[in-house]
Amino acid sequence: EDILENLKKFIDEGKIRYIGLSNETPWGLSKFLQISKDNNLPRILSVQNPYNLLNRTYEVGLAEMSVREQSGLLAYSPLACGYLSGKYRNNQIPKNSRIDRDGNFWTRYNKPNADKAIEAYYKISKKHNFDLAQMSLKFLEIQPFVTSVIIGATTMDQLKTNIESVNIKLTNEIIKEINEVQKVYPNPCP
Numbered sequence: 429e430d431i432l433e434n435l436k437k438f439i440d441e442g443k444i445r446y447i448g449l450s451n452e453t454p455w456g457l458s459k460f461l462q463i464s465k466d467n468n469l470p471r472i473l474s475v476q477n478p479y480n481l482l483n484r485t486y487e488v489g490l491a492e493m494s495v496r497e498q499s500g501l502l503a504y505s506p507l508a509c510g511y512l513s514g515k516y517r518n519n520q521i522p523k524n525s526r527i528d529r530d531g532n533f534w535t536r537y538n539k540p541n542a543d544k545a546i547e548a549y550y551k552i553s554k555k556h557n558f559d560l561a562q563m564s565l566k567f568l569e570i571q572p573f574v575t576s577v578i579i580g581a582t583t584m585d586q587l588k589t590n591i592e593s594v595n596i597k598l599t600n601e602i603i604k605e606i607n608e609v610q611k612v613y614p615n616p617c618p
Contacts, residue, residue, distance in 0.1 A: 500575030
């Protein structure tokens with residue numbers, strides 16, 4: 429309640445327009461929404477949590493909350509720190525990449541089944557003549573609970589690749605293949 433009251437002051441002063449949460453749970457979002465309603469305080473309009481093909485835990489609980497409560501996901505780490513670009517496949521670590529510079533910090537995606545899942549997604553992307561990064565981003569973009577996908581890029585080429593993901597189309601067949609990987613390797617990097 430204190431947080432929402434203080435955020436209301438910033439809204440009333442015109443310093444911010446809307447509010448959201450980050451790294452939240454279904455229970456946390458529901459509490460914020462209930463307190464907002466009960467006390468006529470600003471409403472949470474977004475949740476910024478990690479969401480990618482290696483971490484689809486948002487789909488358990490929070491996705492339904494996002495749709496029903498109109499508090500959409502701003503998906504961060506959509507390429508799993510670059511793992512879903514394919515650049516780290518076959519134990520490759522490109523010079524000056526995030527993992528090369530700060531590998532000990534980015535351990536979330538260095539898990540037992542991550543390589544197997546990445547390889548399965550890579551094969552799907554190649555089978556359908558897609559760039560792995562673009563396929564990964566597009567899958568997130570089309571989810572009904574996703575408001576926006578937060579992309580990041582170190583180079584202009586990476587940025588162009590990421591932006592071009594809006595122009596690809598995932599058929600029902602491709603979506604089914606992606607979901608089959610999730611069934612075999614469920615959330616290898618939560």
